[in-house]
Amino acid sequence: MHLDHHHNGPAAVSADAHRKDGSHRALRIGLGGPVGSGKTATVAALCRALRDELSLAVVTNDIYTREDAEFLLREAVLPPERITAVETGACPHTAIRDDISANLEAVEDLEDEVGPLDLILVESGGDNLTATFSKGLVDAQIFVIDVAGGDDIPRKGGPGVTTADLLIVNKTDLAPYVGSDLARMAADAKAQRAELPVVLQSLRSETGVADTAAWVRSQLAAWTAA
């Protein structure tokens, strides 16, 4: 939406790619997926991997409480002024898709107060397999599922699994214990997603979030070049 092109005008209405001064605003990446799949852990790991090379901030959308924001604060992955919690009225999927106004304000306030920023990660509290981010809010989205949630989730598909810009199959370290077939999950995901990328990851392993961080870097390079 580009209703306001006046650079001295009030804040942009929606996903305008430029700041008031005409420079590129921060890239916004959404992370969604079922409860407990490892979204916050992935956000924390990404912050640790990228914070020395990029100016970062995080917005969380919890179902209730501010647990995700508090976890990130406790882990000190970023200074507190770079982490904002949005209250969602028990419906994160509404706040990230149907009515994005509170999230847009959170990202704009972060840019104003601690910016300029290169990257803002927007986490949605675990909700359901159909929860996706509005294009008015984020530029790209990551869908995080885990092997413990059942190895038939990639086969079942759904908007998150099928259309997210990156699908993470997390907690691969647990596969032997929960009887999940990683090869089958990877093949099903490939069938659902055609050319879209899939990362199999264990945050408990040596490589950790490295593949996901590399994908984020490539997104950012494309965004900056655009």
Next chain:
Amino acid sequence: MSRAALLVLADGRFPAGGHAHSGGAEAAVGAGRITDAESLEAFCRGRLHTAGLVSAALAAAAVLGVPPRELDAAADARTPSPALRLAARKLGRQLTRAARATWPSAELDALAREFPKGAHQPVVLGLAARAAGLEAVDAAYCAVYESVSGPASATVRLLSLDPFDATAVLARLAPELDRVADQAVEAARNVADEGTDALPAASAPLLEIAAELHAAWPVRLFAS
């Protein structure tokens, strides 16, 4: 003017942040004051004749062209609870964004510039109605309806109340909504001669006190 624009503005799905607020219902449920459809109706009636009336008069006055800055100060004066002021400004900011995207207007742009962190929501509602080509009474209707529909839909989520019962509460309140909307417009018309003191200042102390307590809850579903 398009009458259908009123439906767009009054729609509960209008993306202006209302879904995250319970209009005091979460605090009232927690305190045991709302337990069923009957007590929801009593709560809504109280809110309608106090906060609802005040909001509707502010919104109507904004449509009639009273300067937003004066109305915003009047809204502040009528909202003792800092938590409720904050909520009203947050919602006002979100509505400003949604309205600017929906009905682009120089007045809304000016409002966004003058209140970057948001003006009180009813004031913005009035300017949004104005931008949509609606009249004072339309804005008043939106405000009175919101004052009861917010708590009703929140209570469905909070108590798993039968949604048909909650909707029936709203239908039973409809004649009162008509009266309060008219009362609000009448008061708003007096602002031209008498200034913003002509606006109603009906307050609900329990809503204000409960809002302060609710803002300190560590775990809650709704922002207010």
